[in-house]
Amino acid sequence: MNRSDSIDGEVSEHAINVSFAYDRALSRRAMTGWWQSVVPPEPFLKRAIVWAVIWFGVLAIALVIAAFGLSPWYVGAGLIGAGAMIASFAYLQRTRMSRFWDELGRHWDRAGETQVQIDASGLAIRDNVSQRALNWLAIDAVKAVRGGTVFRSGISMLVVPDASLPSGLRPKAFRERIAAWRAQ
């Protein structure tokens, strides 16, 4: 049994201490995980069926239009119109969100490094400008994202990067321990 196994397997009352700086890329991914903890993504099969229905509908409209003697190219034009709108909305969303992350980044410039202590009682979060203590009842969801673990409390979130975990504590074991603490 190597050292990391023993740390991972421990049913511990010990606190886990981590500290990390703001990571914009990770925060972006965390935001997705945050949202998925509110509205879980639909299963693949369901999404596939929905898309099949949508395209079948488009095809049906094309056929109906053709039956009335109109060119089915109208459907093509409609699709291009929707596509143009999707592109503009995507662009707007991007600028909006990058603005959002800039704002957050500015906050973190002052906040500096975040130190988090996680134990049976909850989370203690501390940085240069603030101090939060949340017990587990305040945590609505814990969600894994690529490179980190997201804690959601209401609409606020905290993302603990995997890289900040104590050496020997694998992200999965970390989340298992949290699950056990939350279940208490």
Place this chain on the structure above:
Amino acid sequence: MSDNNIIQLTPSFPETLDREAAYLINKKVPKRQTAVAWLGLLAVLVISTLLVGAIFPDKFGFSHIIAFLFGATFFAAYAYLETRQVLKTGIEIQKTARERSKPIVFRFTPNRFVIETANGRTDYTWDAIDEIESLSIGTGVRVGALLYPIADTDLPEALSRRDFRARIDAWRSAT
């Protein structure tokens, strides 16, 4: 006198303020950027119409623009409804979380803004506050992506919105 140095209140979180908070980030996008985006859309509309018209002159006429606009409107309507739904969900989960964390108390002191709830305690120095916003029926204290709304009616009696604002502005700039 301690009264001068502590403002304590129980926030009522009216939905109006939550909705304004949700739009706060939109407000921060410069108008120019939004204008550029919509002009870009218009350019895309015109160019793609001309392009398709040039490639398929026999199949694609001016009347297709109507179909094009129909498609665009259809997606815009969908996006609008979707955004509204997302917003509603956000407000909903916030409400649920607050309901569970009651009682909630906001306390403003010369050095700090403290939020005490049944499930936790948040303690901000004034340095943590990014912005103090004037809202329609209250004041918003923004920390990162979070906006703490204080409705005018939440304020202690004898404290007007202007006095409140003046006092917290003074505390904030003193640190």
